[in-house]
Amino acid sequence: VIEAWELLKLRRPELICDGELQLDTALVPSVAASKANILIFPNLESANIGYKLVQRLGNAKAVGPVLMGLQRPCNDLSRGCSTEDIEGVMVFTALQASQS
Numbered sequence: 001v002i003e004a005w006e007l008l009k010l011r012r013p014e015l016i017c018d019g020e021l022q023l024d025t026a027l028v029p030s031v032a033a034s035k036a037n038i039l040i041f042p043n044l045e046s047a048n049i050g051y052k053l054v055q056r057l058g059n060a061k062a063v064g065p066v067l068m069g070l071q072r073p074c075n076d077l078s079r080g081c082s083t084e085d086i087e088g089v090m091v092f093t094a095l096q097a098s099q100s
Helices: 002-011 023-027 044-057 083-099
Strands: none
Touching: none
């Protein structure tokens, strides 16, 4: 997570970003300085747990999982995805394709 944060600051210094945070610091309004819109997890397992918790229990809009580093845009859908989830991933993938 720290490596990802350092890489982001190097490549996109104009973005406002914080380093490693506890989840409540990133998401709970009474604790957070502002509202986080991107969460980076240390591995796939913790990312999936966090993604599902925020989406299902927090009623947050989530798009993904997003696959990076491939030659062409390719993304994945969860087994429990809704029609709205499918549409969101389709739009996101189309946007990725139009930029490559």
